[in-house]
Amino acid sequence: MSKxxxxxxxxxxxxxxxxxxAAATVLSTxxxxxxxxxxxxxxxxxxxxxxxxxxxxxxxEANNVKFKPKYYAGGDNMLALIAQSPPxxxxxxxxDGEFVQQLNAAGYIDExxxxxxxxxxxxxxxxxxxxxxxxxxxxHSVMVRCGHLGVSYNTNAVSAExxxxxxxxxxxxxxxxxxxxxxxxxxxxxxxxxxxxGAGLWDLDxxxxxAVQETTMSLRSQVGGFFDYGGTFNSxxxxxxxxxxxxxxxITGVLEKDxxxxxxxVPKEGGxxxxxxxxxxxxxxxxxxxxxxxxxxxxxxxxxxxxxxxxYPGFAITKGGRKLLNEVDPKEAQRTGQVDGMANDPITLIxxxxxxxxxxxxxxxxxxxxxxxxxxKNA
Amino acid sequence: xxxxxxSTQKKRRFNLxxxxxxxxxxxxxxxxxxxxxxxxxxxxxxxxxxYRMIEAFEMKNWIKMFSKNYFWDSYYLTFGLASLSxxxxxxxxxxxxxxxxxxxxxxxxxxxxxxxxxxxxxxxLVRIFSWYVILAESGVINAMLSxxxxxxxxxxxxxxxxxxxxxxxxxxxxxILQTFSLANVDKNLIQAAKNLxxxxxxxxxSVIIPLAKTGLxxxxxFCFILSFGxxxxxxxxxxxxxxxxxxxxxDTTKSGQQWPRAAVVAVVMMATLITIAFAALALAxxxxxxx
Numbered sequence: 001m002s003k004x005x006x007x008x009x010x011x012x013x014x015x016x017x018x019x020x021x022a023a024a025t026v027l028s029t030x031x032x033x034x035x036x037x038x039x040x041x042x043x044x045x046x047x048x049x050x051x052x053x054x055x056x057x058x059x060x061e062a063n064n065v066k067f068k069p070k071y072y073a074g075g076d077n078m079l080a081l082i083a084q085s086p087p088x089x090x091x092x093x094x095x096d097g098e099f100v101q102q103l104n105a106a107g108y109i110d111e112x113x114x115x116x117x118x119x120x121x122x123x124x125x126x127x128x129x130x131x132x133x134x135x136x137x138x139x140h141s142v143m144v145r146c147g148h149l150g151v152s153y154n155t156n157a158v159s160a161e162x163x164x165x166x167x168x169x170x171x172x173x174x175x176x177x178x179x180x181x182x183x184x185x186x187x188x189x190x191x192x193x194x195x196x197x198g199a200g201l202w203d204l205d206x207x208x209x210x211a212v213q214e215t216t217m218s219l220r221s222q223v224g225g226f227f228d229y230g231g232t233f234n235s236x237x238x239x240x241x242x243x244x245x246x247x248x249x250x251i252t253g254v255l256e257k258d259x260x261x262x263x264x265x266v267p268k269e270g271g272x273x274x275x276x277x278x279x280x281x282x283x284x285x286x287x288x289x290x291x292x293x294x295x296x297x298x299x300x301x302x303x304x305x306x307x308x309x310x311x312y313p314g315f316a317i318t319k320g321g322r323k324l325l326n327e328v329d330p331k332e333a334q335r336t337g338q339v340d341g342m343a344n345d346p347i348t349l350i351x352x353x354x355x356x357x358x359x360x361x362x363x364x365x366x367x368x369x370x371x372x373x374x375x376x377k378n379a
Numbered sequence: 380x381x382x383x384x385x386s387t388q389k390k391r392r393f394n395l396x397x398x399x400x401x402x403x404x405x406x407x408x409x410x411x412x413x414x415x416x417x418x419x420x421x422x423x424x425x426x427x428x429x430y431r432m433i434e435a436f437e438m439k440n441w442i443k444m445f446s447k448n449y450f451w452d453s454y455y456l457t458f459g460l461a462s463l464s465x466x467x468x469x470x471x472x473x474x475x476x477x478x479x480x481x482x483x484x485x486x487x488x489x490x491x492x493x494x495x496x497x498x499x500x501x502x503x504l505v506r507i508f509s510w511y512v513i514l515a516e517s518g519v520i521n522a523m524l525s526x527x528x529x530x531x532x533x534x535x536x537x538x539x540x541x542x543x544x545x546x547x548x549x550x551x552x553x554x555i556l557q558t559f560s561l562a563n564v565d566k567n568l569i570q571a572a573k574n575l576x577x578x579x580x581x582x583x584x585s586v587i588i589p590l591a592k593t594g595l596x597x598x599x600x601f602c603f604i605l606s607f608g609x610x611x612x613x614x615x616x617x618x619x620x621x622x623x624x625x626x627x628x629x630d631t632t633k634s635g636q637q638w639p640r641a642a643v644v645a646v647v648m649m650a651t652l653i654t655i656a657f658a659a660l661a662l663a664x665x666x667x668x669x670x
Binding site: 076 | 619
């Protein structure tokens with residue numbers, strides 16, 4: 001082609017190159033547009049419900065993110081899922097409080113900057129300095145919710161007075177109607193409290209551990225079954241089980257709101273607190289987004305969503321969260337005692353020493369407890 | 380010599396042809412049965428540290444599981460329940476299969492078999508959950524019984540509940556297999572027995588059952604295998620009380636992620652099923668001694 005042709009294109013050339021240019025523009029525009037609209041996926045490892053629309057829906061919409069949850073049941077299950085996945089698989093990890101130290105020891109979570117989180121708003125100083133969340137002065141996890149485990153019962157079969165003690169599980173009238181949530185830790189913890197171990201419920205010497213096993217075995221004839229999450233709901237709802245060991249309001253609260261005659265109380269021997277905390281997964285390339293999400297979940301709005309979670313309710317742990325909950329859902333606040341001055345205010349119960357944080361056994365291994373649990377189920 | 384060469388070539392072509400048809404199933408079995416089975420056996424010797432499996436060759440897992448009473452309790456329970464399920468399914472299915480094979484028209488047989496296949500279109504777990512509504516103390520059966528002054532009876536979270544689940548899983552299949560087996564019995568032989576003065580009952584156990592023996596045993600074997608390995612029924616309808624071997628596998632992996640120990644349980648289950656299968660098939664294909 002001569003220079004003359006390039007600088008003086010023919011009509012055909014003009015049409016040809018204009019069409020090509022227009023086509024290129026039209027074809028590239030959708031890609032540019034799609035880049036602008038691209039949603040950030042955040043991989044979450046959590047207990048069931050934390051990735052559902054009622055918790056994260058509003059946040060997803062406001063921040064153009066999409067949570068991809070992987071659910072587990074039990075701290076051991078969580079640790080195993082992380083151990084078997086490449087680093088960076090999970091961006092945000094919701095851990096039971098007592099397992100954070102193991103996550104940290106194994107190098108699965110990132111260090112956090114305390115200045116990023118409003119610890120001044122926590123309802124109790126323990127929530128800021130929760131055992132295991134700090135290591136060598138460095139923060140690794142932020143507590144976002146908690147709940148209390150105790151005696152869960154059918155109010156038509158067990159009276160409130162009877163439910164004030166774990167001894168109600170041995171009530172002859174409910175033989176074969178006592179269920180267990182199929183996880184050794186909370187059930188054996190309750191048996192330890194029944195034996196009067198109090199604050200030392202997880203730190204059992206051989207004699208105390210043998211005593212816990214004996215007490216547990218004595219309950220076996222009362223037991224109607226061992227249930228997973230769904231089975232626990234079903235058996236309490238349809239009345240097959242009249243009392244359930246190893247759970248609390250996180251199950252009965254959902255059923256109670258549906259009108260089922262069930263309730264949970266912290267008995268006189270004491271209750272166990274389950275605690276859930278958020279961590280940033282080591283190797284995640286979305287640490288900033290996760291930090292922002294954790295800030296949201298500890299904000300009043302996030303705390304109310306957490307307290308009202310459809311899968312299982314929990315307590316708001318911040319002053320702002322509790323205040324907003326009382327404004328937007330006073331009925332739920334009353335039901336769960338999250339009102340300053342109420343007798344069953346969870347913060348009051350903690351301050352009175354009636355609540356013991358769930359932990360892993362100190363002098364036995366988890367394997368020992370699980371072995372005994374298998375023997376108990378087979379007895 | 381040319382004839383011999385041609386014969387060898389013809390034989391080679393014939394073998395190649397057969398291998399072409401055999402190869403896919405052999406590869407499939409190697410990839411999806413033998414391979415995983417060998418890996419599972421190897422895994423039973425691994426160790427677990429910090430929730431991660433470490434390749435090793437240690438007998439620790441075998442010694443640990445075999446020394447536990449709860450392992451043997453679960454084993455005998457699982458074997459017993461599967462055996463009971465097999466007997467019950469075989470006995471319940473036989474009258475239905477007999478009627479389908481000999482007493483109803485071809486059209487009715489086709490429709491009934493279609494209806495027996497339909498449950499397999501739905502999720503087994505959903506079908507098991509639906510039993511909650513029927514078997515619960517406040518469920519359909521107890522409600523009906525209450526009208527005649529009976530009950531309530533506890534059916535959920537019992538071995539009865541587990542067996543109901545096993546029947547849900549196995550009974551349609553057992554009926555279908557028995558029906559096909561009985562339908563293939565030569566009707567002339569049945570007629571001959573009648574002509575020779577054999578009563579109906581004697582005809583069944585002297586003529587029909589021996590002739591349909593292979594199919595009846597295979598049907599029973601399927602029921603045993605499915606029941607032995609089922610997790611859903613003993614967990615959701617039996618209340619995991621006490622746990623069967625499949626539940627023990629889940630329990631073992633849940634705490635400490637002890638996959639190698641779960642592999643021990645799985646290998647024992649496989650060995651049991653393979654033994655039972657071989658024994659059943661040997662019995663099924665055993666020829667009657669001529670008189």
